Amino acid sequence: QVQLVESGGGLVQAGGSLRLSCAASGLTVSTSAMGWFRQAPGKEREFVAGISWTGTITNSADSVKGRFLISRDNAENTGYLQMNSLKPEDTAVYYCAATRRIRIVNMRRENEYDYWGQGTQVTVSS
Numbered sequence: 001q002v003q004l005v006e007s008g009g010g011l012v013q014a015g016g017s018l019r020l021s022c023a024a025s026g027l028t029v030s031t032s033a034m035g036w037f038r039q040a041p042g043k044e045r046e047f048v049a050g051i052s053w054t055g056t057i058t059n060s061a062d063s064v065k066g067r068f069l070i071s072r073d074n075a076e077n078t079g080y081l082q083m084n085s086l087k088p089e090d091t092a093v094y095y096c097a098a099t100r101r102i103r104i105v106n107m108r109r110e111n112e113y114d115y116w117g118q119g120t121q122v123t124v125s126s
Contacts, residue, residue, distance in 0.1 A: 002026040002115045004096050009120030016086050016124070022079040022096030022117055030055070030074040033099050035107055036081045038092035038122075048094070049081060050107035059107055064090075086124045093119040 004027075008020040022034065035050035049060040049070035058070050069082040079096055097113035104112040 002098075004098060004115055004117035006094065006096050006117040006120040009094060009122045011123045011125065012086055014087055014124055014126050017082070017084045018086065018122060020081040020083065020094055020096070020120060020122070022081075022098075024077050024079070024098060027098055027100065027115065029072045029077050029079055029098070031100065031102075033101070033104055033107060033112070034070070034072060034079045035097045035113055036068075036070060036079075036094060037097060037110065038090075038094045039119075040089075040092040043092075045095070045110065047108040047110075051079070052107065053102055061108075083122070086122075088124045088126045091122060091124050093121050095119045 003025045005023045012018055033053045036048040037045050038048050039045040047061055051058045051070045067085045072079045096117045099114045
């Protein structure tokens with residue numbers, strides 16, 4: 001059974017940083033594509049960042065480009081989202097997602113991912 005468990009969320013002031021973790025079990029991150037999505041109150045869930053199964057291709061939403069960085073630690077079997085220069089509009093529940101499928105068409109699409117975590121709240125105060 002695959003489980004993804006996010007952690008690292010919390011309350012931070014604007015301009016601050018947080019690092020989210022996504023600990024995987026039942027799935028090997030070194031051979032899985034992973035993504036981070038977020039959902040703000042009253043809004044649809046949106047793509048934040050993704051990393052290919054090879055770990056060589058990353059993609060991020062324009063709204064976070066240059067501020068957020070997706071990575072993974074194969075030895076820890078954990079994915080990460082480093083978030084810097086946080087803004088109040090980054091406030092949302094952040095979800096990690098993963099798939100074992102090697103070929104995905106568009107890592108920005110939710111339906112490319114088979115497994116999802118429960119989410120972690122990030123709140124950025126102004």
